[in-house]
Amino acid sequence: MTKRYKLFPKSELDPGERRFVSVRGTEIAVFNLGGSYFALENECPHQGGPVCDGETHTAIGNGHEERIVLDKERLILTCPWHGWSFEIATGDHPSGDYSINTFEVEVVGDELYLIRL
Amino acid sequence: MNDCESSSSMYNVSPIVDADFHLTQAEKPLMPYLPDPWGELLTEESGDLTRDRTKFYPDIDSLGITPLTLNKVAPKFVQTTEHIKDGMIELGVDAAFVTPGRNIYLNHIHHDLLAVAVMQAYNKWLTSEPLDKNAVKNGIFGAIVVGTHRIQKSVAEIEKHADHPAIKGILIPGGGVDPALGHSTYWPIFEAAEDHGLPIILHNAAGDFIYQFPRQYQAFSRYSEVHTCSHPFVHMANMVSLLIQGVPERYPELNFVVQEAGLGWIPYWKKRIDLEYMALSEDAPMLTKAPSEYVEDNFYFTSQPIEGAADPEYLQNTIEMIGVENLMFSTDYPHFDFDETKSIVEQMGAILETSDLEKILGQNFIDLFGIEM
Numbered sequence: 001m002t003k004r005y006k007l008f009p010k011s012e013l014d015p016g017e018r019r020f021v022s023v024r025g026t027e028i029a030v031f032n033l034g035g036s037y038f039a040l041e042n043e044c045p046h047q048g049g050p051v052c053d054g055e056t057h058t059a060i061g062n063g064h065e066e067r068i069v070l071d072k073e074r075l076i077l078t079c080p081w082h083g084w085s086f087e088i089a090t091g092d093h094p095s096g097d098y099s100i101n102t103f104e105v106e107v108v109g110d111e112l113y114l115i116r117l
Numbered sequence: 118m119n120d121c122e123s124s125s126s127m128y129n130v131s132p133i134v135d136a137d138f139h140l141t142q143a144e145k146p147l148m149p150y151l152p153d154p155w156g157e158l159l160t161e162e163s164g165d166l167t168r169d170r171t172k173f174y175p176d177i178d179s180l181g182i183t184p185l186t187l188n189k190v191a192p193k194f195v196q197t198t199e200h201i202k203d204g205m206i207e208l209g210v211d212a213a214f215v216t217p218g219r220n221i222y223l224n225h226i227h228h229d230l231l232a233v234a235v236m237q238a239y240n241k242w243l244t245s246e247p248l249d250k251n252a253v254k255n256g257i258f259g260a261i262v263v264g265t266h267r268i269q270k271s272v273a274e275i276e277k278h279a280d281h282p283a284i285k286g287i288l289i290p291g292g293g294v295d296p297a298l299g300h301s302t303y304w305p306i307f308e309a310a311e312d313h314g315l316p317i318i319l320h321n322a323a324g325d326f327i328y329q330f331p332r333q334y335q336a337f338s339r340y341s342e343v344h345t346c347s348h349p350f351v352h353m354a355n356m357v358s359l360l361i362q363g364v365p366e367r368y369p370e371l372n373f374v375v376q377e378a379g380l381g382w383i384p385y386w387k388k389r390i391d392l393e394y395m396a397l398s399e400d401a402p403m404l405t406k407a408p409s410e411y412v413e414d415n416f417y418f419t420s421q422p423i424e425g426a427a428d429p430e431y432l433q434n435t436i437e438m439i440g441v442e443n444l445m446f447s448t449d450y451p452h453f454d455f456d457e458t459k460s461i462v463e464q465m466g467a468i469l470e471t472s473d474l475e476k477i478l479g480q481n482f483i484d485l486f487g488i489e490m
Contacts, residue, residue, distance in 0.1 A: 046395065060402040064367065083396040094398045095391075095407040 007105070007112040013037075018052065023114055028052075030105060030112065031088050033075055038088050039114055040077070041101035045093075049081030051100055059087065128209060128462045130475055132490050134256075134482040135458075136419045137320070137376045137447035138204065138213035140247060141195045142220065142239075144171050150238035150245075155231065173226055173235060174219040177324040186340045190453035198249055201257050204450050209458045211479070212256035212490060214447075215247060216288060216376070220262050221322040224293025225329065229266040236264045240274055244281050252283035258486065260286035260318045263306060265294050272309045279313040285486040286374060288318040291355050292325020292347070298355040299362030307368045316372040316417075316485065321351040330354065349378040356416075357390055363403035365411040372485060376419045377449055381431075384438035387412050413440060417485060419447035420477070421456040426464045433468040441473045445482045 005023050013019050013032045020029050020042065027042040029052030044051035059076050061069030077100075078085045086093050091102035104115040148156060148171065159170040178187065195204060195218075205213050217223075220239045226232040240261040248259050261278045263271035278284050287310045291298065298319070310317050326347035327334040331354050337343050352375050359365065359373070387409040394401060394408050404411075418439065425431040436444060449455045465474055483490055 060399050062403050064363070064403050085398055093395065094402070094404065095395065096405065097407050098395070 002115055004106065004108075004113040004115055007114055009110050010037075010107060010112050011110065013112070020052070021114075023116070028103065028114065030114075031075075033088060036089075037105035037107070037112060039103040039105050040086075040088065040091055041103075043101070044079040044081065044084060045098040045100060046079065046082055046084045049079045051077060051079040051081075051084070051086065054078040054080040056088070128459070130462060130466070130471070130478055132211040132479040132483070133209065133446065133458065133462075134212040134214065134479040134488075135205070135208060135210040135448045135450065136214045136374070136445040136482050137421060137449050138201070138210075138215050139192075139195065139449060139452060140201075140215055140218045140243075141192050141451065142218040142242075144173055144219070146196055146246070147220075147235065147238040147242050150241040151234050152237055155234040155238075173231060174222045175225045175324065175328060177327060192453070193451040195451055196247065198247060198251065198255065198257065201247060202255060205256065208448055208450055210448075212258065212482075212488065214285065214482070214486075215243075215257060215259035216318070216320055217262050217290075221290050221320060222293070222324065223262055223264045224266070224290045225325075226264075226266075232264050232266040233270045236262060236271065236274060240278055244278055244284065248281065248283040256490070258283050258285045258488065260284065260288035262288045262290065265289065265303060265306075268302060268305050272305050275306070275309040275313060275315070279309075279315060284315070285488070286316045286318040288320055290322065290325075291319045292321045292351045293329045294355070295330055297330070297358035299358030299360070299364050301362070304364070304367070307364055307371055311368045311371040314370070314487075316374050318374045318376060319352060319355060320376040321348045321378070323347045325351050349382045352378050353382065353386055356386060356412075360390055360404075360408040360411055361394070361401045363401060365415045366403050366405060369415075372415050372417065374417045374419065374445070374485070376447065377421060378418075379422050379424045380418070380420065380435045380439060380444075381424060383418055384435065413443065417443050417445055417481065419445050420461070421447040421449045422454045423456055423461065423464075426456070426461065429464070429468050432464060436465075436469070436473075436477075441469075441476050442481060444477045445485075446478045 007021055015032050015034055018029050018031045028039050029042050031038045040052055042050050042052040055078050057076050059071040059074035061071045075088045076085045077088050086100050091100040106113045106115055201213060223232060223236060226235060261274060261284055263274050275287055323344045326343045331350050334343060390408045
């Protein structure tokens with residue numbers, strides 16, 4: 001059964017920022033990427049580090065080009081413990097083998113809600 | 118099929134293929150095959166001079182690295198079809214994949230155009246003599262050797278010999294390459310090999326450690342130190358380069374056969390590269406899966422020399438971590454550290470299911486190279 005948890009007004013999270021919340025004991029970071037909202041659990045699948053505390057950077061393109069190409073559509077989050085990097089929009093590591101737990105964020109009026117089972 | 122058809126029957130497992138069976142050629146058999154003007158140039162009379170131009174491979178013997186252990190065991194002379202057949206009977210194998218003798222040092226020849234000439238001569242000699250018109254019928258297969266001095270010349274060699282019925286792979290001597298093999302310089306070779314459906318065979322030499330990255334000769338004082346490290350260290354360097362540079366992603370149909378470094382380093386290296394990649398994936402943005410998955414999908418390893426073969430627990434665990442489908446039995450005949458068939462069949466037979474034993478002893482080779490036996 002899907003449940004909605006009220007987070008905070010969307011006016012309190014500007015584009016390019018993140019905000020931490022606790023939902024039923026789980027620490028979650030909510031990111032605003034150009035007006036789209038993404039929620040990731042603050043636990044790295046590698047060894048449990050505070051991944052959402054890490055730095056973000058633009059993704060590097062697929063590498064088949066003869067020069068470094070930036071993929072500005074994708075923002076990467078890097079765990080401050082060991083450098084494992086995950087795409088914020090999907091929670092996925094490039095290898096496809098590991099992911100951060102992600103949650104859907106719903107905008108209802110002026111409020112943000114976290115959707116979880 | 119071939120004169121050695123009954124060879125493996127003594128082991129109750131059939132067929133058995135030796136995936137690394139060496140010729141013992143040096144310069145002499147290649148001389149008649151050198152393109153003009155090299156044959157004349159190298160044999161020109163020098164009058165009162167004592168310079169011998171006909172020794173073009175590096176001479177590790179004269180480095181005096183250790184008179185106590187180097188060449189303690191003299192290998193057999195293996196240069197003809199009859200020699201190969203004799204060796205196959207002695208080993209009890211049904212087929213053999215022949216690999217070079219001194220030409221394993223091709224990439225150490227300093228003069229680039231001479232190296233190209235030697236490459237061409239070796240491949241011409243190989244496909245005329247040891248791999249003659251009866252080779253396939255005799256269960257004899259092999260790889261042409263391509264160097265890295267002039268890449269387009271190497272590509273031309275692939276185009277020239279790819280359709281020879283006994284040629285089943287493209288061997289790159291892994292030692293002596295600079296930069297490491299993942300570099301884009303070498304991509305035309307990989308493209309040509311993939312186009313022709315021929316795996317890349319990676320084989321190093323004990324003396325690589327003396328001349329080229331990861332050169333450690335100066336740090337060591339005995340031949341055994343050099344020999345212990347040389348084969349696996351050079352493979353490790355080239356493997357990580359191939360994976361992080363995305364070669365298997367770029368050429369997804371291309372397979373690699375990594376020879377003569379034993380077993381235990383393989384699972385370690387897979388895990389090690391994965392660990393590094395997970396933290397530093399920005400260095401390999403073209404990969405769509407973990408490096409170890411490319412190894413499992415596209416890399417094969419010949420077994421010799423099996424360290425710990427007499428330790429059943431080590432052998433079983435190591436083979437399991439590598440993957441039965443990725444291993445191919447080899448002897449390295451006639452070198453001093455060869456694995457003898459009977460011993461390996463017994464040791465592996467004690468810890469493997471028959472179906473897995475058959476895969477390693479011959480079926481994986483047959484499947485990879487598309488051999489009919």
